[in-house]
Amino acid sequence: MAWQWFHRLGSPRWFYEKSSAWLPWLAGASVLLLLVGAAWGLGFAPQDAKQGNSYRIIYIHVPASFLALAGYYLMAISGAIGLIWKMKLSFVVMRAAAPIGAALTFVALLTGAVWGKPTWGTYWVWDARITSMLILFFLYVGVIALSRAFSRDQLADKACALLALVGTVNIPIIYKSVDWWFTLHQPATIKLTESSSIDPSMFYPLLTMIIGFYGFYAWALILHTRTLVLQREWRTQWVQKLMGEGR
């Protein structure tokens, strides 16, 4: 009895029907948070003493970087759940998380480069954090490429889950080694963070943006998962019926 919810959660149909009710709330809340956070951060937060207005890209850069990393773990964990409990839906979530995570990693890298130009005078530096983000991007790309290579979904699901798990073991190692490499090879001419403390007047809009990004991520993930569920289950009665109603 206690595990009933768990088994229901694994059913694509149950997920599809329940998530229809969640979507508008999630979308509304995250759009509201993003609008408030963006207006607050871009319009009302004070200028940075050293960087002027250019620092304001932090309101996109930091949340995107957060989610790029968290998204990888979400992808790997749902892959592991799929492998262990043979849960169909879990694999679908993993597949849906890969392109979204890759896109967010790309956004983080791009905004970092745009931010780097006025502050450091260059778009790209082989800094430890930038390099490990780039490798994270390659890890995402590897999972996506592997998932596209198989013609059978079942095979692709398991292979991707395994690759994502191997990547999870590697992320801390890669991060540490890149960090070590950076400290060994590069003189510390450039500091990524001016200071670790951030003024509350800048922090609260940032926090709003981060929560907004999390909401947006969840929304995008559910939307993509729903699409994949429909694509996979199109033979089943409930999808046929749903499509019939839509017509």
Place this chain on the structure above:
Amino acid sequence: MPRADRFPPAPGYSSPAILAPGERCGPGFAGLLRVELLLALRRRSDIANPLLFFVTVLALLPIGVGPEPALLARLAPGMIWVMALLATLLSQESLFRSDFEDGSLEQLTLSPQPLYFAVLAKVAVHWLVTGLPLALLSPLLGLMLNLPAAGYGCLVLSLLLGTASLSLIGSVGAALTVALRRPGLLLALIVMPLYVPVLIFGAGAVQAAIDGYAYGVQLAVLAALLAGAAALAPLAAAGAIRISTDS
């Protein structure tokens, strides 16, 4: 039940020159190691190709960047390491390929012996015929690229340790893509990010040796990476083989 019935020798394994009539393939690690080694030694071109690739591409470097000795000496440790990595990667594609095609890989998954040891035997042989010759050949290339004298010992040692880790890590990728028809580029894509720590410490060790610092730390970390990879990578590769042969 006699072992031969459960484990009928696959075409590649039953050549009379390898096994005398009545003699059975050894049940354990040593038997598999012997068979694999014999098979590898018969495919001479498979052994020669990675080495030739290694030499050829390194010969392109001076043509590309110019023959200036100081510049070459600066690039040598990193370039030799990157090329050794690529040579290992390219030879990895065939690690499970022929066994998958003739069905012996599937037989291995049915054998009572843990798949872990079968993978370990295959990787060990792969290292013996690629990593080991690459490491032994590297001083010659160092000479051609004007590698400073202090770097040679460390270059060979770091390559000996590092290529073994590369073979192990790559075996996961090879096992994941073995069911695909043309895995070449995909394999590179998914394995390359996982190679990063080995490359950092390998090239770092040689650079440290050239600069006159102690390089014991880097070699110790390479050895630690090897120990970790030897414990975990065959497990992951065994899981991947089960997924790939499941179709």
